[in-house]
Amino acid sequence: MTDAQGAQRALISAVRHFAADHLRDDAVCVALSGGADSSALTAAAVRAGLTVHAIVVDHGLQDGSADVAETAAATALGLGATAEIVAVRVAGPGGTEAAARDARYRALDEARRGRAVLLGHTLDDQAETVLLGLGRGSGARSLAGMRAWSAPWGRPLLGVRRAQTRAACEDWNLPVWDDPHNDDPRYTRVRVRSEVLPLLDDVLAGGVAHALARTAAQLSDDADALDAIAARAFTEATTARGLALDRLADLDAAVRTRVVRLWLQAIGVDSPRYRVVSTVDALVSGWHGQGPIAVGGDERSRLVVTRRDRELLAQRVNR
Secondary structure, eight states, X not given: OOHHHHHHHHHHHHHHHHHHHHOSOSEXXXXXXXXXXXXXXXXXXXHTTOEEEEEEEEOOOSTTHHHHHHHHHXXXXXXXXXXXXXXXXXXXXXXXXHHHHHHHHHHHHHHSTTOEEEOOOOHHHHHHXXXXXXXXXXXXXXXXXXXXXXXXXXXXXXXXXXXXXXXXXXXXXXXXXXXXXXGOTTSHHHHIIIIIHHHHHHHTTSOHHHHHHHHHHXXXXXXXXXXXXXXXXXXXXXXXXXXXXXXXXXXXXXXXXHHHHHHHHHTTOSSOOXXXXXXXXXXXXXXXXXXXXXXXXXXXXXXXXXXXXXXXXEEEEEO
16 A cells, blocks of 8 residues: 555545544535645545535635635535635734634634534644644643534544645645645744744654644543533522622632633633633632722723622623
């Protein structure tokens, strides 16, 4: 068996195992960019017996993006899938990369029509995600990396190397588009991919990507268990006005901070940062009379959290 044939078998097997573990329906969507990972995933999904609808999102960020999208859609049709192209406008906070990601996921969610969406993230992507989370001081959930299944999003290739997707595309004679952004050192992830991981492999004598992926899998199991405990504690601690302190005081810190995070999300803080969670948690675990804590808001009012009458309370304060 050639390396390319082995890569094809690994891809098809990965999709089949994923479908058996997570899917109730053979009809799926694949997010197809035209790159090696998503093209190989599309081909493998068809060969694994799934009914595939490729969604090609045209971000319009580069000259010729419409042609790239047309080629990707034609490739999907040639494989036996159906396909559609969705053009999006990239705008919003957080920079181009974050805005493009948000626009892409919105478009995929609107186009999927109740079907699961398979994404082409590989083991290499997982390793990069873990390293980025580690470098940013993120918590266990972030270090756990990307989930294989978080409905409706599926990632069948988290155990497959990027080199395998490219080898499979070459042997299947699939055209591959190489996004120039993937080689642009202005993006942190690109430097992690091209500089940091190769250096770690050199210093640690190889196997770093696999080791990081194993770390992510183990942390994911731990985080899932803690999240389940925290969800029950959150239900028990929630009152008509806020959170009951007597229900929080005896919780382990790993559970209590998760409860605080859940509550902050419930009161309208979309993605509570570590600093906000830890400062609010100090109202429970390190109370010494501190005043209201700003956790969000808009141009009209601030959202603040206070400790009062043995509860954590949230209120809006006009600016």
